[in-house]
Amino acid sequence: MKRHVLAAIGTLAVAGPALAQAPAPAATPGQTAFRTLYKEFVETDTSVSTGSCTALAGKIAGHLKAAGFADAQITLFTDPQFPLDGGLVAVLPGSDPKAKPMLLLGHLDVVNAKREDWTRDPYAFIEENGYFYGRGTSDMKVIDAIWVDTLMRFRTEGYKPKRSIKLALTCGEESGARLNGAEWLSKNKADLIAAEFAINEGGGGDTDGKGKLVTQSMQVGEKSNRSYELTATNPGGHSSIPIDDNAIYELSDALEKVRALKFPIRFNATTKAFFAKAGAARGDDLGKAMIRLSADPSDKAAEATVIADRTFNSMLRTTCVATMLTGGHAVNALPQRATATINCRIAPGEDGDTTKAALEKAIADPKIAVTMVGRLRPVAVTPPLTPQIMGPAEKLVARYFPGVPLIPTMSTGATDATYLAPVGIPTYGVPGPWGDPDGNGAHGLNERHAVKSAYVARDFLYDLVKAYADGR
Structure with missing residues (x-):
């Protein structure tokens, strides 16, 4: 749709x-x-x-x-x-x-x-x-x-x-x-x-x-759709003797890094034409920033103005967002497993593997497994x-x-x-x-x-x- x-x-x-x-x-x-x-x-x-x-x-x-x-x-x-x-x-x-x-x-x-x-x-x-x-x-x-x-x-x-x-x-x-x-x-x-x-x-x-x-x-x-599961595992134990090595905490730290991850701008002929033409039609400061960014993707001032609109931000780059979360198995036990689902909308020129690699690099924690899951449409x-x-x-x-x-x-x-x-x-x-x-x-x-x-x-x-x- x-x-x-x-x-x-x-x-x-x-x-x-x-x-x-x-x-x-x-x-x-x-x-x-x-x-x-x-x-x-x-x-x-x-x-x-x-x-x-x-x-x-x-x-x-x-x-x-x-x-x-x-x-x-x-x-x-x-x-x-x-x-x-x-x-x-x-x-x-x-x-x-x-x-x-x-x-x-x-x-x-x-x-x-x-x-x-x-x-x-x-x-x-x-x-x-x-x-x-x-x-x-x-x-x-x-x-x-x-x-x-x-x-x-x-x-x-x-x-x-x-x-x-x-x-x-x-x-x-x-x-x-x-x-x-x-x-x-x-x-x-x-x-x-x-x-x-x-x-x-x-x-x-x-x-x-x-x-x-x-x-x-x-x-x-259009963008491609891929989902990834982040999984933290731990031997667990009794909640009365907690330790810092906690699957939920580790997953939480990983999610903070995913939230901070910003993929680079990736224009193609369609989006370049869109930002130039739509920007010219606006005639306001945002429109001027759209035109400047379409001409120079390295213009950080123009980027800051444009990405304040979340739809524009999504058109400019790959985006990944947490959509589902589960963890733990009992109220009085340390969690043995915690998982989060990350849904990514991938810009043309990137794919499921490059996006997975970017997530792993941003998380930078070998204890967090990153696995592609769900329906796999062609890129x-x-x-x-x-x-x-x-x-x-x-x-x-x-x-x-x-x-x-x-x-x-x-x-x-x-x-x-x-x-x-x-x-x-x-x-x-x-x-x-x-x-x-x-x-x-x-x-x-x-x-x-x-x-x-x-x-x-x-x-x-x-x-x-x-x-x-x-x-x-």
Whole structure:
């Protein structure tokens, strides 16, 4: 799920249109059909605890066939060990055999939602006060529905793209508890999804929370996610005769050193462009510091100003933070073991091993074991910031959202793009749909998406896919 850029940019001096909460005109027949599709996606539970991505993939296949896709152009896939975690790949053939395909990527699964915690049924698609409510309305079934709607429109309109357009809708992005479909495809069906590039979630627009769209972003790269366990062990003993050699104290000392650890600034083409462009848009002292730092990463005065914003700090460097802690086995015994989990978000150019080495060096205590734990995604690879990708998006943003800048950004979170890079598919998070500063309840309670955003993004992304497919 994308990180909202507005929180990082602050108040931009942009006279963007008041889009997010303005009353929408009556829906067109095409919008009504799209709404029906979007509703079906949201009302099909695809959470890992109670849902089935396989069921939704089957429904999508039926819609594509009804629009004219042949059976041979649709592949439903499942791993026999995980029958609920299936997905779909569809192909709209291109007219030029020399033009490499493009890929539309999306995840069908959603974060678990409990009815007793929500104001509304999380798996009911409800329209209220200019928003669609329901689990997945923002993350990311709005884009899933747009991808499917776009291919159906292309087919029924008789559109012949220059390059083939592939669609991969998978399961497991949110939890990966059983199976990650993008990873499964890259390992088992790489030829099926082979493409020159892919477009995905991760970009998008941000409002000021009052109805004004202030920025659009293209996600170009993301950080990698690794977790480490710090473990201190000790023979222990009776608490009535304590000694300084205590596993909890040793772990506490190590955590103090982790808190003090500051990784070096590591710019790439995306973040350098972000800080320069976003800084220029601000026009305040922080903006000036952003510009200076992008030009000279050794400018300590500029760095001190910029890193006061925690989002900016995270974009600049690898970060590691303690997230879980356990220790001891009895109230009247010296601890035999104490452990802490450290979650690191690793900047491109570094990896799990270099980060582990940095932690060990900072802790400088051979009695503290540092072990990599948890789910291991591939190390993220930043795709190239090319005119082929940015050019069409910039033109369409200028047309659809006059006065709103398109800014390349690096996500501090993670998407399924990490699984496509190893098979040679650079992946970008597209602009278009927008959200509010509070994140619209994605991953939380009462998730929502602005009605007008869904309808405008439907047309914007239709045009963007066509521009990429025709090489414009």
